[in-house]
Amino acid sequence: MIVAWDKYGLKAYLSALLVLGMSSPHREEFTRRLPSGVPSPVGWERIAGEVHLGNPPLSVWYEFYVNPERPALYQIVRYRIESAKPDDDYRAFERLQWHLSGTKTLRRFECRETRAYLDEATPCEWRELLPESAEYRRETAVILWLYGLHRSLLEVRERGS
Numbered sequence: 001m002i003v004a005w006d007k008y009g010l011k012a013y014l015s016a017l018l019v020l021g022m023s024s025p026h027r028e029e030f031t032r033r034l035p036s037g038v039p040s041p042v043g044w045e046r047i048a049g050e051v052h053l054g055n056p057p058l059s060v061w062y063e064f065y066v067n068p069e070r071p072a073l074y075q076i077v078r079y080r081i082e083s084a085k086p087d088d089d090y091r092a093f094e095r096l097q098w099h100l101s102g103t104k105t106l107r108r109f110e111c112r113e114t115r116a117y118l119d120e121a122t123p124c125e126w127r128e129l130l131p132e133s134a135e136y137r138r139e140t141a142v143i144l145w146l147y148g149l150h151r152s153l154l155e156v157r158e159r160g161s
């Protein structure tokens with residue numbers, strides 16, 4: 001599980017960033033099609049990041065979307081995490097969390113790759129994670145880790161490192 005990376009400490013991650021850089025020439029794209037019912041974030045503030053970390057390699061791509069009608073909230077969070085750690089069972093699926101407007105409800109999805117898809121906009125099938133499932137609960141820790149990573153990256157950037 002990806003949260004195990006945290007035991008090495010965020011300072012190790014940030015050190016790796018200084019060596020590896022905050023981005024690579026290859027940008028991992030997210031699927032263009034969102035899960036059914038998720039609003040289009042067109043016109044919303046988009047905060048994106050790409051990080052490649054240490055040994056063993058870990059790559060993280062994310063997008064946080066802020067609806068102008070709810071400015072203090074990441075209403076949509078999209079992310080993909082790829083690990084080269086041999087015993088890591090966390091699959092590199094694209095994942096999405098949607099915070100429904102005006103509620104405390106969080107819906108989580110993962111997009112599982114399909115072998116045969118109709119076009120480049122549909123390289124995977126969205127599947128909702130049920131709130132009572134272990135998968136859903138696992139993503140809570142992953143998303144909190146991702147928020148912390150993003151904040152740390154902002155701090156590094158502000159210091160000019």
